[in-house]
Amino acid sequence: MLFSAAKISAQEIGTKEGIRIPAEREPVRPIQDSLVIQAPVPVITITPQDTVRPKKEVLTDQVVYTAEDYMRLSPRENRLYLYNNAEVTYGDINITAGRIILDNERNEVYAYGIIDSAGTYTQKPVFTQATNVVKPDSIRFNFDTERALVFNSRTEQGEFKVLGQITKRENDSVYYMKNVKFTTSEDLENPDYYFYARRIKFVPDKKIVSGLVNMYIADVPTPLGLPFGYFPMTDEETSGFIIPSFGDDNNRGYYLQNGGYYFAISDYADLTVLGDYYTNGSYGLRMESSYALRYRFRGNLSFRYEKMFNSERGFPDFSESSIYNIRWNHSQDPKANPSSRFSASVNLGSSTYYQESTNQMNTGNRLTNTLSSSVSYSKTFNIQPQVNLSVAATHSQNTNTQQINMTLPTVQASMARVYPFEPKIGAKKGIIENINFQYNFRGENRFQTTDSLFFTPEMFKNAILGAQHSIPLTTNFKLFNYLSVSAGTNYNEAWVFKTFERSYDEDARVEVIDTVSGFDSYRTYNFNTSIGTTIYGTKTFSGDGKYQAIRHVLRPSVSYNINPGFEHYYDSYLIPETDGESEPRVVEYSRFQGTLYGPPGKIFSSSIGLSLSNTFEAKVRDSVGAEPRKVTLLNNLNVSTSYNVAGDSLKLSPISIRGSIPVVQNKLSINFGTNLDIYALNNSNRRIDKLNIDNGGSLFRLTNANVSFGYSFSSRDFSGGKENVNRLENQTFRNGGRPDDLFGKDMDIDGTFYDEKEEDMPNEEGEENENSWYNFDIPWDLRLAYTMNYSNNARQNQISSHSLMFSGDVEFSPKWTVGASSGYDFVNSGFTHTQLRFARDLDSWRMTFSWTPFGVYKQWNFFIGIKSALLRDIKYEKRRQRDRQL
Template sequence: MDSLLLEQNPILLEDETETDEADQEENPEPEQDGALENDTTETAPKGRSGGMIDSEVNYSAKDSTFFNKGKVFLYGDAQVSYEDVQLTAHQIELDLENNIAYAVGTVDSLGVEQGLPVFKDKSGEYTMRRMRYNFKTEKALIEHVVTTQGEGFVVSELAKKNSDNTYFLEDGRYTTCDNHDHPHYYINMTKAKVIPGKKIITGPAYLVIEDVRIYPLMIPFAFVPTTSSYSSGFLMPSYGEESNRGFFLRDGGYYLAASDIFDLALTGDLYANGSWGLRTASNYRKRYKYSGSFNAQRITNVTSEKDLPDYSKSNDVSVTWSHRQDAKASPFSTFSASVNYSTSSFDRNNVGSIINPEILAQNTKRSSISYSRQFPGTPFNMSLNALHSQNSRDTSINLTIPDLTVTMSRIYPFKKKNRIGSKEAWYETISVGYTGNFKNDIQTKESDLSFSPKSLSEDWRNGARHSVPVSMNLKLLNFFTLTPNMNYTERWYFRSVEKAWDATEQDIVTTDTIQGFNRIYDYSFGVSTSTKLYTFFTPSRTLFGDKIDRIRHVMTPSVSFSYRPDFGDPKFGYYDRFEYYDEDRDQIVKHEYSLYENTLYGVPGRGESGSMGFSLGNSLEMKIKSDRDTTGFKKIAILESLNFSSSYNFLAEEFNLSNISMSGRTKVLGTNISFGATFDPYALDTTTTRSGVLNVTRVDKFEWNEQKRLARLQSANLSFGFGFGSDTFKKRREERTGEGSETDIPEDDPLDIPDDNPFADDEIPEDALSMGDVDPLEAGEDGYAQFEIPWNVSFNYNMRLVPDSFNEAQMAYNHKVTADISMSGRISLTKKWDMNLSTGYNLDRKEISHTNVRINRNLHCWNMSFNLSPFGRYKSYFFTIAINSSLLRDLKYEKRSNPRDNPNWF
């Protein structure tokens, strides 16, 4: 300790000599110790000789301050400051002659330490039990110091501080556990040097778990960075073994802290059988400008050995990119990107130890890169997009590069700019809009995708479309809104096709593709109107009492008429014709085809059309008295929507009436239910060919005339989902006890006033459950434990009814039901335990879908997790115990199996 005692130099308070001489003249007795009043603040000035301290020492105490022979004793919230050094403690002894401060805490009657010394300087803040500090040399001797370094804590029973703010420790502890006195684990550093805010250098170190030293886990030396800013460095790989791919090193690489704007991580995998993977990941952010992330992966999986029948090698890639522009960056333009592209087999071949059922169930991936711009002072907007979608089941891909759209918002060319008192004339409601679109896209298989000049010319589709809608609004009898409209559409294509009958192949073939500019246009006229009808019903008071105030039925009928000329007329030149003999060569077949088949925007339809479209929307709601407020009411939706729609073409030669569509939505006991169906009003007939094959054809006869049915069911769908949990029952209890809140409406709000959005329901769905961090054994106000376990369960059901085999007896198709049930649940047994389950069942295939069980245990500074897929192709498990801190993420234990090791994987 003597090596830490600093240069001893006398120090005198200001005017101390003059005061002593005056006291000796007036009071010849020896000087007595004195006590100052409570909460005093004094200053020790700078010394007058070169050996003294250079700045003032300020000190104060809340309880009392005593002086005794050049020493100052401070009690109760004592503070001493010198330049940029500040020391606080319950008790501080300040030796002004030797420039030394000695600080200690205290222990209360319950044995709890209080007022421990806290030392602050430019290197950081440190808590300790005792400290001896020299102001002149800035050296100190510390007992039981605790300091935060990076994500961890450094604790040492004895430490020495040098003037350069470095600390030397003996038998120190490094841990990320905030329980300093008794951490769950720590790295025992026999000798260490700490440079605050930069690094920790240690000699031999051991891992200690629950006070048990793990001798095999010893390192001869270590270097731990503790800088607060991120830095570059190597990423240590994990190792293991798989039965198919052999030994492996995984997720090893290098992390580059490139700048404050972006970083870059390069990692890779290597397997003994020749499989390998390479990944790059980057995050970037520029304040008030943009932010995003980019990830790219390349994996090669090798199966079996060369020259064996089951040998295979797959190459897969994946690219994901997300870019977001800050709203403050530009008020008139935006740029965003959401790219998710991969080869169709990537998700299956890149499966990891933890199986994500959502990714495995995802058959379609979509991407978009968008740029949009507004032109201030004009009605024009512009957007430029690149779009991508792919199906991993059939490896089909749809790519659009670019997709340019220019729009003009509706303008009213005849409206008066400065209206004074006059009523708006009918022609002032005329509005004109414009939408222009240019596309270049391809629909093909993943293996056939090409960007070569030949493919761009022959396989890719391109063209432009211009649409000009003109409409006006007229009020009719104050109850109807009449909307006449006219639509003009023009398409630009850059090639057309010619077809003919190939007698050799007995098939229709394309004989020529003609390059050149083609202008195609069409137009239509129409008018539409709609209104709302309200019907009220008061239930029988004898049967239902006065609980139900009334029931309201809202109907929204709408009717539209449209006319379109026959653009299949030869004068337009959009279609061509040729003739050929049928397969029996006894009848001439006339075939008509479009010169612009398989184009982006289609071709104007053949046949003159004069159609009437009609639809009917319905909603049913009930108004009942509130249980808690005798003057209020609340609204309940019995049927949120039930819609029917169809159309009738007066000018069609056959099948004038189109299919009837029905859709609906409601809620029962908190469960959202959606349903829909399609009905065909026309009958079916059968014929038998010479070879005995039964042909089923649709005939121009109504089902009612043939089978006494209004219409024939074609397809239907039904889906519903509901969830409940601890919060659901808690809400019910609050409603019964009156603690919850309820949205009521005042009694004087008349139900019979028509409203465009009646009975608006703003309640939070009951299935939106939260999982609060509740301790199930936490004591309540009555002193007894509150046994509350947060949990929730959700179910989803999807059913589809599709045609299957034909039933001649009923002259209708039998239907096949395909349905899926999915379930997910979560329960927190305690604040530390968390369990999750997701599974499902396919009723058509009669098999359980991918099932995943996840169990997590918070071990304070550690975390334990267990993931299990108990059966199926992805059968596997993954168990790990790891430190929560990312700084020591490699300090973990893992036990796993890989789905690729399953016998039924390939």
Template sequence: MTGSLAAQEKADSLFLLETTTLLAPDSLIFVQDSVPTDTLTGDTLKEKPLFEDIIAYDAQDSIRFSVEQKKVFLYGNANVKYITTELNANFIELDMEKKQAFASGLPDTSGTIVGTPIFKDGTQEFESKELRYNFETGKGFVKDIITQEGDGYVQGKLTKKLTDSIYCVKEGWYTTCDQHDHPHFYIRMNKAKMIRDKKVIAGFSNLVLEDVPLPLFIPFGFFPITKKGTSGIIMPTYGDERMRGFNLRNGGYYWAISDYIDLALTGDIYTNGSWGANLITNYRKRYKYNGNLNFTMSRNHTSEKGMPDYTQSSDWSIRWTHAQDNKANPYSTFSASVDISSANNNYYNSTNINDIANQRKQSSISWSKKWPEKPFSLTAAFSHNQNSRDSSISITLPNVNFRVSQFYPFRKKGKSGDLKWYDNIAVSYSAELRNSIQTKEDLLFKSSFDKWQNGFKHSIPINTTINVIKDVSLTPQFSYNAVLYTHAIRKYWVSDTSYYAKGYVKKDTINGFHYAHNYTASVTLAYNPTIYGMYMFKPNSKIHAVRHVIRPSVSVSYTPKMGVKRSKYYNTYLDVDNAEHEYSIFEDGIYGTPSGTQKNSGTISMSIDNNIEMKVRNDKDTTGENEFKKIKILESLRIGTSYDIFADSMNWSNIQITARTKLFNDKLNLDVTAVLDPYAVNVNGTRINKFHGGLGRLRSVSASTGFQFSSDDGKNREEKNELVGGFYDHYVDFDVPWAVSVDYTLNYTKSWTRNPNPGATKALSEGTISQMLRVNGDFSLTPKWKIGFSTGYDFDNHEVTATSFNISRDLHCWDMTFSCIPFGTHQSYNFQINVRSSLLRDLKLTKKESWYDTGNFYR
């Protein structure tokens, strides 16, 4: 049964004052018996309508009207709509005079109350047991409200709705457990005010766990519930270190600047005077770019001043990543990956063992531009490499490259059909401008400009390929190379014996632009066939066929003597003994000296590559579409060497053998490389022009293997991250029962030394083996328990490498974790039970002893 209450302006009628007229079985309007007039003027009185808009209502069971009380009673899945407000319940009472609605559930046949009110106002929605609402004021009282606010849920015994967004709650609770009807934990609040989509402010509160009140009380509570992030205070963690004292870490303020960027400012403070400051910002613009910046600086004091173990260090770090969306601009890109820090920063301020083990850091910032339908491209970049072990650092700023991709100047545009040999002549161009320095960290900002190496180079390669016959090709090449420097050098001998017994070499810098060029040419004849071999098995055999692919390669290259005379860029000086020394006037140049070919040279290169695959019947396939499957027996086995045509002796180069394959459905990788020397050594261990015999003399072997196995083949293994307040919460993947990865490397090197024994005919040989094993894995004892580990073994030093263990337990809305580094310099442990939701991240119980607190890691 449905109906409507119309306003005077829309229905051209007035609401009932005393009597009613039934117009249709499913609709009802109220009219007035008589229209009063003003006795003084005689004008008809214009009465104000009771409601501003139509009230639409319906009920599945029945609708009852009380003319005397001016009320409407709706039974069974009742629904009332008024402007943006909607109310659903099993029973609704509309009081037309007071402009109020009362809603509640009704008992079913078993006596259980069902159909409790659901109230909606725009995007807001909540459930309750009873509700009383005033359509005119927008205020109301709600009994046993349950509403979701952000990641949490709010329930109250009695709630007063003041405005569309402000509610006062009495005897309520707040939880992030999704079983909100009976949560595993909640914060019980005596009184609270809820501002929807913004915050909940509570008075005296305490924590209740599994319906057991805990003696954990807070005088007031503040819960930010905005969906887009809320600015607020970041509570610090505490600790006590033997060397730096009692401390508070990572406390500060988080600022949600806008939908596109946030900012977190945190700091650390220690009782011995050490301190640290951190700035973290994340930014993102959809379809444009995204990135984050992390800047830290600290002052570290260990022990007390005057003590033998006292040290001090000023440290800093910059980490910045920036990525451009592929949709932003197809012709221009910008990206950044920066990781720069002081040498001791990771040692003192790292929060995980991987950062401490990382002694090398590198950075790159690049911008590139392409021109559509043109062969031009431009790239500008900054790069940085740093070794914290010896505090060495190298920086290149800028590094600008301009390229003209390969084009064919003699080929007519749109030409089709057979091409002449000159149609394949290809020309390209490349130019580079670079400015770089390599120094120590403490000298970087003290270095003057003349300590930097800079220069410009460009090259023009020209080549073509001529197909002589099948699998035989001839490739002539010509290349022009040139450099431009801002200075050159001049050396001469100084007979000043005040510092050295005979004198010394003095080097002068000649400022000004200096251009140098050279050119080379070569021709290569190559034969590269492909040979296939197939062995078919009997029709009923499990193995269908084995295929062997052989790719031999033979090439002969010749480079004639040509180029600029050597004396143009090389000078000499005489020392005190009249000995002549040659030097390049560009030996300090970043690109060196352009060189031509000082003598004729030629090389014959030979190699053979093998690939073996097997085709077997697929018993798992029942459709016949994939009757066979391929299995790689040997992915590659390559043997290669070369012969120097113009060398006086020992023309053959080392023989290099490489092999690689994958086993067990590509789960196991195996790579082996061996180097053999075809020449023998004499009793002094010196290489001589005499063949060793056999394949050659083994010099080195390296092998590596690694495999990863998991119960689901790693298909569902992913890290679940949630960005909240500029920080990341890492959730444990409890879906994979087990996963393990193993990496093993072996290196064998053999060397020869002089044999001191009289009458010895062979040199002494010594083999050195280095091995490293690394194992990572995790497994689930149950769907809720997961154990992870990371360890390794250094066979050279006979010691276990950095090892860590962790245990995780899924407690539904809580997480329990235990992690430890059981031994070594960074021995530590951490046990924590915390609420899973990032909103209540500080509701946790922690017991730990970090490497900071033990003090074992200090030098």
């Protein structure tokens, strides 16, 4: 009994007088970290026999206390006084304060701050129990009941900061508070907003239940209030309602969007159900689920359906449509199973979904012309030789033509290379020991359909089924120690289960195609060989100049290919001269036309391929005495062509030139390409077997050319910071769009741009410079994309496409970010899709605005709301789209 001056008495038998033992003065002990002081010894009555059991000790744990200046025991008051950085620990309860009083009579502790020489109230009490921390102005705590009375308490529970004028601690899990402010603002003393409640019940790490609650913004009361409030604070995911946003649409009237319910199914999966409703009867439904299992897999699944009515029923411009979209992304952790892998990337649905959906803020998706999907499973069999097997389902959809190509499934198998003549010991040498072969198999069940017939019985009737076997046989060896030679042959066999016989109907004067069901096959083979080498040329410079050396790497190669003609797989039919022809015409065809892999080649070809690759590099020194560094002057300038020895005309193919010029090392490279043809054109703009120079032209005829470059740089590139890298894992890129934001940034449901950074840029010490009123180092980033294509195949002599696109953001202050995405089409003399945007960080709030000033998708979106996930439903957003019918 450390603090209780308990009196012990016994029942008297035989005599009423006792022996009084006087108390002695307690000696003064030096101050220690944990000082245990005995209480004054009370008067004890000695009796022959004691039949009363001693009382049970009140305190169940040891009390440890310390103080920096002094600890004073008052026997008269039965109190212990601790001063300056005082601390008391009892079990899992810890109290620190400037001044602490322990009352042994009541088993209570009082904690206060102290006033320093400047008159400031310092060393305020801090009450800690387990993970709960309360910072009041003063506190009164009872060891018996473990109840406390706290004045002006400050505590943090997750993202909530709670300030209560009077707090009554009922136990370690229930607090009752009076005149309470709670907010998610970082500054609790001067919050930019808070909720004020007269009385609340506070359960740490679980919830806040309040009576009448009002919202204050900058200490100004707002009409926003509730008769009662419930605020969950658990760190775990919990189910709950999602408040919708409201607005109006030109064609569908007023609406409620993105309202629904969140289901916290388990620690591994969740489900969000959202809906939209418009006053003209249109509605939408979205279900999104995310799942993850550590070290196994993770993914997300989304289904969207919208029933849209334009205008009102009975009006002449009334129309209705149904659109849907399914997205699924699944990735497997490489550590889950090294020999097998399952992955999925699905994006399919109505071709007009991204264009017609009114709840679609991702402009990049609206400009996407292709939807693609792939679900695959691969398995590696670690046998000898190794076998790889994969099964996949693929889908490709053109949103403009609404054409869909789908394979369900695609089966591929391959066997690792086998070297039948390799030595048992040592490396393989020579032409014989390097002979190798492998086996590849590919089977497909392909569907070609349209958006309206997708997954209908008619789609499955037109399936094209086939399989292909390939056995390549190759070898390689060195010739004269400088020439690398490779040679090989390839055997292919195609299996089909449907062929097409063709004939001519003289009465109807049309070609008749008859489908022949049944197994059929054809076999082809070819031969190839190539020889190449690498030549190095180096020129060194003496002196202290910038250039120390220049190296030219030349890689010439010559290849020879033989492709036999398989005429026996071809038939013919006759078109008589009654069809308007001057004479009968014979049409040759193959029954394998229209099959999965097409017909085999009919014409025999024997061609020689020529290729020359050039690379120019230099060693430069930035300053005298500095270490030289290697830079690339011209990267992979490749010149190639081919000559068909067996051809009767036009034997030389156009000369292709491709290359890349580095402008900024590892940042900007200009890619260029062109084709040069030596043959001339006739009056019908068709190639003829006559040199262009003999036809009155130049030696080469420029048929096409292209130039392009992409550049991304930022202020970090000039300050030695981290290199700016495009984020490839964004929503637009996963849906088949661009990996950058040249078509604008898409906005999430909470008002954030998808690539917006949650944290402000730190300084060198890792903290923001809050004392500076102007940001001298203004962060910025810029992305450029330029492309130009020239066409002159048939004397067009025109630039088919020529555009420059850009996107950038400037952070004018730590809380203001302004950006724009646009471009100019020089061929059509107009701007590309343009978006202007800005974002404002309002500490606890977020405000964003995006504006597309012109074009088909002319619109603007405004959002302001609380950043905290707990209060994300407290927001205001406004969207306005153009009337597309006008």
